[in-house]
Amino acid sequence: MASAEELKRAAGEAALDHVTDGMCLGIGTGSTAEAFIRVLADKVQAGLNVIGVATSERTEKLCRELSIPMATLETLPQLDLTIDGADELDGALRLIKGGGGALLREKIVAAASKRMLVIADESKTVETLGAFPLPIEINGFGMVATYLAIQEAADGLGLSGELTLRRTGEDPFITDSGHLILDASFGRIPDPEALSRALHDVPGVVEHGLFLGLAKEALVAGADTVRHLTV
Structure with missing residues (x-):
């Protein structure tokens, strides 16, 4: 093997x-x-x-x-x-x-x-995306408001699961572009296109990991x- x-x-x-x-x-x-x-x-x-x-x-x-x-x-x-x-x-x-x-x-x-x-x-x-947590890159400003808006958008699509701020040790993980990442454990994502549109409608979301x-x-x-x- x-x-x-x-x-x-x-x-x-x-x-x-x-x-x-x-x-x-x-x-x-x-x-x-x-x-x-x-x-x-x-x-x-x-x-x-x-x-x-x-x-x-x-x-x-x-x-x-x-x-x-x-x-x-x-x-x-x-x-x-x-x-x-x-x-x-x-x-x-x-x-x-x-x-x-x-x-x-x-x-x-x-x-x-x-x-x-x-x-x-x-x-x-x-077969269906979502077993791997979906990374969502967000602006540091208004992080909690963005978190809640993502949660609301997911709820509207029937998705639930924990949103976790990615960390490096005790500190938040910072991307090369200076942003934060929330890892969304939604599980199965039956309509990735709908989720993509919903996430892009959240002002604090810079980008997400659905390609x-x-x-x-x-x-x-x-x-x-x-x-x-x-x-």
Whole structure:
């Protein structure tokens, strides 16, 4: 049986088949994305010419350590392809992302790309999103009011569950963009699109981890093969 790390590397290696010379590449955040970064670095050292835009400071640091040429989204505002992981994906390639806290930048980079390719191991596939807590990035100002408004919006959709302020030790977790994250344990989310609209209607919500309509392809690594999923 392949280990989780072996599956992540298999997905990362399969993603290299979608990277061509001269690409402007959005590079994701998280353990599966890091597996891709390491195999990408080997290709770059062998002569592959790409320029990357990172979705987090952590990714930026790793890419530069591995000598992958990097730019910012300000200098490269239109990208050919973003390769990123997911905390959950369903059969329509709707995603929950943000377990690593980079959801805002991940979504901006994905939206600036012609294509988004998801890489994951088979444990991340679900019939219905929601087993993984949904990260919701919020402004620090008015945090309690925002919390209550999110709770009310969820109640209106028949969703319940705990909203937990993400912490690093005793201190609140702060995203790269200076915001807070609430992790919403809603359980099954039967209508992700309705929840997305309801959350965006809350003024204190900066962004949420539902990635809807962004990914058209996914590479899912299992014990025997890497499946290429499309919608």
